[in-house]
Amino acid sequence: MKLMGRDIPARELLARIEERLRTRGLPTSEQADVPEQGVEPRVDPLSFNLQALEENADATRALPLHTHxxxxxQLVLVAKWAFRKTCQVFINEALARQRVFNGHVRDSYAQLSAEVMRLRGEVEALRAAQASSQGQTPPPAEPPARTRRTAKQTKSSQEQ
Structure with missing residues (x-):
């Protein structure tokens, strides 16, 4: 049986969705109180990305051994472990240039992030000066954008 748009009760569906959102502490169309303990704090994307680059800059550092x-x-894990132990010198040599490159990328990103933050400060100062010269109150500063960690990023940060 194929459902058509008129066969789906829209109000009931929206009510069920909003109820599920409320039980998880997420805001709905109504302004609900969101518990602070269940909500992730805001993350500055510039510092978050810089930290992620820092964590993964060394290409010779092995990822945790695992198998599905x-x-x-489980013999696959033993084979991987043996390969890493016997060939780590060659792995380090092969990836030395990549490690240096990753360090340069990280440093460049840090410099660009600092420049972006400096320019944002200048823009805010110009807006405030312009608003004060026109006798207006300056607009509020925008909150930092929120980024979400992927499951892989969260897992890798927990393992370290």
Whole structure:
């Protein structure tokens, strides 16, 4: 049976969605009180990305060993471990240039981030000066944008 748009009760569907959002502490069309303990704090994307670059700059640092196989598949972990132990010198040599490049990318990003923050400050100062010269109150500063960590980023930061 194929449902048509008129077969779906829109008001009931919206009510169920808003109820599910409310139970999770998320805002709905009505302004609800959001509990502070269940909400992630705002993250500055510039510092978040810089930290992520810092964590992953060393290409020779191994990721945690894991496998999705069970039973005899655990031998894969032993083989990976043995390969890393015996060939780490070669891995370091092969990835030395990448490690240097990653450091330069991280440093460049930090410089660009600092420049963006400096320019934002200048824009805010110009807006405030312009508003005060016109006898207006300056507009409020924009809050930092919020970024979400992906499951992979959260997992990697927890493992470290």
């Amino acid at each position: 196989r069970g039973g005899a598949g």
